[in-house]
Amino acid sequence: xxxxxxxxxxxxxxxxxxxxxxxxxxxxxxxxxxxxxxxxxxxxxxxxxxxxxxxxxxxxxxxxxxxxxxxxxxxxxxxxxxxxxxxxxxxxxxxxxxxxxxxx
Amino acid sequence: xxxxxxxxxxxxxxxxxxxxxxxxxxxxxxxxxxxxxxxxxxxxxxxxxxxxxxxxxxxxxxxxxxxxxxxxxxxxxxxxxxxxxxxxxxxxxxxxxxxxxxxxxxxxxxxxxxxxxxxxxxxxxxxxxxxxxxxxxxxxxxxxxxxxxxxxxxxxxxxxxxxxxxxxxxxxxxxxxxxxxxxxxxxxxxxxxxxxxxxxxxxxxxxxxxxxxxxxxxxxxxxxxxxxxxxxxxxxxxxxxxxxxxxxxxxxxxxxxxxxxxxxxxxxxxxxxxxxxxxxxxxxxxxxxxxxxxxxxxxxxxxxxxxxxxxxxxxxxxxxxxxxxxxxxxxxxxxxxxxxxxxxxxxxxxxxxxxxxxxxxxxxxxxxxxxxxxxxxxxxxxxxxxxxxxxxxxxxxxxxxxxxxxxxxxx
Numbered sequence: 001x002x003x004x005x006x007x008x009x010x011x012x013x014x015x016x017x018x019x020x021x022x023x024x025x026x027x028x029x030x031x032x033x034x035x036x037x038x039x040x041x042x043x044x045x046x047x048x049x050x051x052x053x054x055x056x057x058x059x060x061x062x063x064x065x066x067x068x069x070x071x072x073x074x075x076x077x078x079x080x081x082x083x084x085x086x087x088x089x090x091x092x093x094x095x096x097x098x099x100x101x102x103x104x
Numbered sequence: 105x106x107x108x109x110x111x112x113x114x115x116x117x118x119x120x121x122x123x124x125x126x127x128x129x130x131x132x133x134x135x136x137x138x139x140x141x142x143x144x145x146x147x148x149x150x151x152x153x154x155x156x157x158x159x160x161x162x163x164x165x166x167x168x169x170x171x172x173x174x175x176x177x178x179x180x181x182x183x184x185x186x187x188x189x190x191x192x193x194x195x196x197x198x199x200x201x202x203x204x205x206x207x208x209x210x211x212x213x214x215x216x217x218x219x220x221x222x223x224x225x226x227x228x229x230x231x232x233x234x235x236x237x238x239x240x241x242x243x244x245x246x247x248x249x250x251x252x253x254x255x256x257x258x259x260x261x262x263x264x265x266x267x268x269x270x271x272x273x274x275x276x277x278x279x280x281x282x283x284x285x286x287x288x289x290x291x292x293x294x295x296x297x298x299x300x301x302x303x304x305x306x307x308x309x310x311x312x313x314x315x316x317x318x319x320x321x322x323x324x325x326x327x328x329x330x331x332x333x334x335x336x337x338x339x340x341x342x343x344x345x346x347x348x349x350x351x352x353x354x355x356x357x358x359x360x361x362x363x364x365x366x367x368x369x370x371x372x373x374x375x376x377x378x379x380x381x382x383x384x385x386x387x388x389x390x391x392x393x394x395x396x397x398x399x400x401x402x403x404x405x406x407x408x409x410x411x412x413x414x415x416x417x418x419x420x421x422x423x424x425x426x427x428x429x430x431x432x433x434x435x436x437x438x439x440x441x442x443x444x445x446x447x448x449x450x451x452x453x454x455x456x457x458x459x460x461x462x463x464x465x466x467x468x469x470x471x472x473x474x475x476x477x478x479x480x481x482x483x484x485x486x487x488x489x490x491x492x493x494x495x496x497x498x499x500x501x502x503x504x505x506x507x508x509x510x511x512x513x514x515x
Contacts, residue, residue, distance in 0.1 A: 014304075015304060016304075060397075061378065061399065062399040065260065065261060065262070065370075065371065066260060066261075066296065066326055067260055067355075067370050067371060068369065068370050068371075071370045072370075076326065076328070076340050077328075077340055079340075080326070080340045080341045080342075084341065085324060085341065086298055086323070086324035087326075088296075089298045089324070099298070099302065100261075100297070100298070100302070101297075101302040101303055102261065102266045102297055102301075102302045102303075103266050103267065103303070103401045103435065103437070103449070103451060103457070104266070104267060104270075104301050104302070104303055104306035104310065104439070104449060104457055
């Protein structure tokens, strides 16, 4: 397990930089993580996605699929504009959630 | 007479019928299984058909042959489940009532969910291998194909047997080597995931295989549409991948009857408690196998482990006892890597696949997360085990229902 320090707080993270302790997450940390992912500023549209992921994760114990995000939160096209490159993995990291993973 | 109704006579439904027929008092309980189809497919075998390793007859049996005589088999399609009335309405107009319902309706591919996938070239230069029709059509195509860009794409997650696409590209590599065509074929693996491997241990052990086998990977590619005219995949991110031969793993979805009954999520998966296998909404409904929304893998081995827990929990439920939080997400899968070798992985909700021995800790004889010939023979032997032991619900000696951590190289 690795750690890193953002805004004076030491965070427990995985080798790939995903938070392992949700209690360490806050909005300042999210903004810093977003910068590392190439997103200079988190707009209300970003926050809508982040909060949706967190709420869904709390309720279901798993990240939503991109299809679910498309139906219940933001159209997939826009999701890719908000978090360019790999929207689900980036949004999950910024939201302090685990990396979207397959079985291997 | 009290009634248990099982919807679906695939892997999960058949195992449950066998378990419950042995455990329940036949004078008190009547078990009925409903399935639209009479053919049972050994789905793990579909992977081998395109490469001529298996023939269709290897994977086809009659469903009824695997159900106990005391179980009633109704061949009919389900129109809707009506949980409020504890009834199932069939498409033929018949109504079946139940005291306890087991949903085992599985998942299937839904190619119509991807724009353009069916609009030009379906089963001409676009194929699937998750159906018997797709796998056999692809076998025909590969026989005479002279090379070009072979692209395998996974449309979206989750999919049934998440390692099958990977096995497909490994086997394709070996197949074209065997035909002396490998230098004429460019193999590309397109996935919406962040890579071919997303777990640290698997990436470390298996990651190099793609490079070694000269298989190109395009990660983070979420397919928006397929253009059959210009033969391109186009992603939501605006990326394009050209193909000559496209092998598609389309969106996987649960049965339409689940959607018609208003019981599913956006992919028609039934919300289910992940440790007890009880429906989150209805106490007398249980879900097994691919039909649920559990974060476990959609695979036959998972349904097998679930069937043992679910049998106990149905007995608990009937006896008015609390349900056992017994299912740990255990999965156990072979990964064919080509040239007569395979990997074996063993994992659950909390523990990723790691190195170790299986089924007996420290002894084996099989090695976990390691490429061996024995694992390949294990995969081939599994067809016999599936038809003769697993479907019948007989115990598998040495294979624990809950994943063992013993002897595993956990970090």
